Amino acid sequence: MADTETKALKSYADIPLLDWDLLNPEFSSYDLFRKLREETPLVKVQMGMGTMVLGLRASMVDDVVSPENTRQLETEMKMMQGIFDGPIFDFIxxxxxxxxxxxxxxxxxxxxRTxxxxxxxxxxxxAATVAAEIIDEHLGKGPFDFLKEFAAQLPARIIADILGIPRSDLPVFMKWISDTAESIGFVDVSRRADIETSLVAFNAYVDKLLADRRANPRGDFLSDYVAATAASGDMTDGEIRxxxxxxxxxxxxxTRNSMCMTLFELLQHPEQWKALCADPDGLKKRxxxxxxxxxxxxxAIPRVTTKDLEIEGYLIPAGAVLAVSILSVLRDPAVYADPExxxxxxxxxxxxxxxxxxxxxxCAGEALARVELEETLAVLARLAPNTRVTGPSPKLQPGAIRTVDQFQVQFA
Ligand code: HEM
Structure with a gap:
């Protein structure tokens, strides 16, 4: 870090404060990020009961995630949302x-390792087989809910197969996923009791799977995982689960939301969709x-500063919540030509x-996410090249993990 005494640094108080919080729909506006990014490297926003400093430019990513400067929010993330105990708190x-x-x-x-x-x-x-299986369920059968019946199904079926969960348990497994997914982001407090009821049932189910693999190892992911945790011997049962x-x-x-938005953008750009259909394997990664x-x-990637930190001409005090806005950085013209x-x-x-x-x-699941997204796009391009959007354009709702509101398509 530069010598803070020889430079006139702006202070935390000088960082512009936006007067809405992270769940305000404005928060997903790329236009807003473009304007802000040109004017200032940092803004402050409300986050539950606290305030977060949000970095807008690519140049600050390394400084924000460096263990020299920051640490991950631990349970503070939940405490800022008013959650101090209970199943969500314990999970976090x-x-x-x-x-x-x-x-x-x-x-x-x-x-x-696994x-x-x-x-x-x-x-x-x-992944290609599961994608083809779901396409087959809808091909030539009129409009359907791509979000629920395809994009939510694919990652759930694949992770269920990896974990050795029988297909017959898939409906209840998927219900737990959809009930509890928001535990890792911002919890809607009015839903807390329902989320926690599902989380308790989900935990018990995973405990049973783990106990089964301990008793009857079968060379799959969970058997390898319990063997690895037993060998190291330094994780509690709660941590293992x-x-x-x-x-x-x-x-x-x-994965679900990314799948919807990528397909939607491709269909909005027919020449690019056609190019993918002509060369699915060559273009699926791109x-x-x-x-x-x-x-x-x-x-965003939120962290807590562990020391007074100079960043882009500002001095952020130790103990501040500092995040990088992924939405803004992925459209920073310093990195991407014609980013919009x-x-x-x-x-x-x-x-x-x-x-x-x-x-x-x-992300510890990046490799799996890439496989799922790429193979889905390739199989869609191959088997359903006449796919069209039949309802309103899908919108990403603001949040720590942005979720798609709806997405109707037809595999013609
Ligand atoms: C499009 C799909 C995905 C995206 C965009 C994504 C994005 C991310 C991001 C940004 C983080 C870091 C958060 C932070 O540092 O604050 C993360 C962490 C993580 N992701 Fe993903 N992810 C995806 C899919 C997956 C999948 C498929 C899995 C597993 C099956 C997974 C498992 C994880 C785990 C376990 C972490 C925590 C890693 C750690 O703390 O060391 N993710 N992901």
């Missing part, structure tokens, strides 16, 4: 996403990466795509 206290240092490492390591890129690559044929529930939840809404850039579903255009042919995609975060907490 045990999951890798909100842990720091040694606790983060020991929770992430057994998962990271979810590695090479192992997930082997899931490509499975929370990583499994965490994987399921972190991989559901994110199409998926541009969808993730143009309509990212995780809106959706272009699957662009040459400036970044190797470490920011849609999956940055630093130690970078």
């Amino acid at each position: 206290a045990q999951v890798m996403l909100f842990a720091n240092g040694e606790a983060h490492q020991r929770r992430r390591q057994p998962v990271a 979810f590695a890129f090479k192992l997930m690559e082997a899931m490509r044929p499975k 929370a990583q499994v529930v965490g994987l399921i939840l972190a991989g559901s809404d994110t 199409a998926s990466e541009e969808g993730l850039r143009y309509q990212p579903v995780v809106s 255009s959706f272009n699957i042919h662009r040459a400036d995609q970044q190797r470490w795509h920011l849609a999956f975060g940055a630093g130690a907490h970078r």
Whole structure:
């Protein structure tokens, strides 16, 4: 960090304060981010009971996620939403996403090994088969709800297969996912009791799966995972379970919403959709990466400063909540040419795509998410090239994880 005494730094109080909170619909407006980014590198916004500083430019990502400067919010994230105990609080206290240092490492390591890129690559044929299976259910049958009947189904069916969950349990498994997914983002407090009832049932189900693999290992992901945690011997039963529930939840809404928005943008740009249909395998990665850039579903990477931090000419005090806006950075003209255009042919995609975060907490399911998104797009382009949108344009609702309101299509 630069010498703060020799430079005239602006203070925390000088950072412009926006007078609405993170759940305000304005918060997803790219126009607003463009204007703000040109005027100021940082803004302050309301977050529950507190205030968060939001960084808007690509140049600050490394500083914000560096363990030298910041740490992940632990249970503060929930306390700011008025949640101080109970099943949601306990889950957040045990999951890798909100842990720091040694606790983060020991929770992430057994998962990271099993979810590695090479192992997930082997899931490509499975993802393509599941996508084809769902397309078959709707091909030539008129308009349907792509959000619920395709995009929510695919990640759930795949993670269920990875975990060895029988297809007959899929409906209740999917209900728990949809009931509890918001635990990791901003909880609508009026729904807290319902979320917690489902979370307790979900935890009990995962505990049963884990007990079964301990008693009868069968060479699948969960058997390897319980063996890895037993070998290291440093995780509690609650932590072992929370990583499994965490994987399921972190991989559901994110992939589902990204799938909808990428397909929608492709269909809005018929020449790019046609190009994908002509060369699905050649363009599926580009199409998926541009969808993730143009309509990212995780809106920000929030952290807490662990020291007074100079950033873009401002001095942020230790203990402040400081985030990078993924929405803003993925349209920063310093990185992307013509950033407001959706272009699957662009040459400036970044190797470490920011849609999956940055630093130690970078998405542990990135490899699986990429496989699911790419194979879905390729199979759709191959089997349903005449897909069209039959309802209103889908909109992403603001939130820590942005969710699509609705998306109706027809596989003609
Ligand atoms: C389009 C799909 C996805 C997107 C955009 C996405 C995005 C992200 C982002 C931005 C983070 C970092 C958050 C932070 O640092 O504050 C993250 C973390 C994480 N993601 Fe994903 N994700 C996706 C899919 C998945 C899938 C499919 C899984 C697992 C099956 C998964 C599991 C996780 C886990 C476990 C973490 C926590 C990692 C840690 O704290 O070390 N994600 N994800």
